[in-house]
Amino acid sequence: MSEQVAAEQASTAPVSAQVGGRGVLLVPHRAPGVDKGALPPEYQRIPAVVQQAAGPVMTRQVGEALGLNTGGRGALEPLRGKLTKLADRGRLRKLPGGKFTARL
Template sequence: MMDPEVLERIAARRAELDGLEEQLVKQLSEVRAERDELAVAERVWQRMSEQLANERTEAGSPVVQVAGRAVRLVPDRAPGVVESALPAEYQRILTAVRQAAGPVSTRQIGEVLGLDTGVRGKLEPLRGKLTKLADRGWLHKRPDGKFTTRA
């Protein structure tokens, strides 16, 4: 027959191990749940990254949020920054200025692009884009308000 003290120690150790097992099972469950959440987050991130990459490719330049609105960035002209980094509309404007024989006005570019040049309100957004291209180094804005390409 076993000593009652030994039986008591065995029972106490068994209870201690049962409690530890319960804690480990709970921790393992939490770890698995978090790992599943991370897997879902990774898939969502991957999908969003692909969508953003597609949008940037289609838009031709990065899209950022400004005051809650999506805005395309027009990058500064710099070594290594190619014209294809510009949004498609800005590329069309650059092409129209490049094809002109000399300095061109906003109205002339509007005519080339097929805008209704008789309405001043239609030309102001174009003037803003031409100015932005000049500010970023893609075009040169002359003192008379006409634009030329940069060499």
Template sequence: MMNPEVLERIAARRAELDEAEERLSTQLAEVRAERDELAVAERVWQRMSEQLADEQADAGSPLVQVAGRAVRLVPERAPGVQESALPAEYQRILAAVRAVGGPVATRQIGEVLGLDAEVRGKLEPLRGKLTKLAERGWLHKQPDGKFTARP
């Protein structure tokens, strides 16, 4: 038979450990909840940073309403109008034309931009953007349909 004093000490110690376990479980739950909140805050911050970067990249190119949708305009090239006023996609196209050098066909620019140049449907929107850049003075369209960068 066990000593009643030993049994009492064992029961007291068990109660202390149960209390410590409950306290630590509560603390662990709080730590996990805060860590989850930080992960959400990080995702929100990342998303907002990307949106701000996009907005800054698009700054200067005005929005207009077409058929109820906001559409970014490609501004006319004029003194004081910087390339940064162009939407980001148009800036990439202009940079690709400059990178190729001389007169360049739509297919070549599509390849530089990573488009599937074998699919005509992939090139037509690009051709429209190149033409728009030429109409606005950013590129020169030659009679054979090729494009060159304006100095």
């Protein structure tokens, strides 16, 4: 259980790196001039899946569309962390019921 909690905290914590001696977020906030190409590769497909959906999507639906294993207990927690991180950075909207939609 502690490993799962640690993995979840690591996946939702802002990740930064040093570029030119300055700290930068690996998942940048949505802003004019910052396109989805600035996202790490594993994050680039997630907004596309959410945008293609007919309405709000659950984490499981996104995982199935990405071809991830969605059957095991806790298998979706890393993806849920990525979806939440994208929502926190303004790239997706997180609805109260735990569903996600594209940010217009």
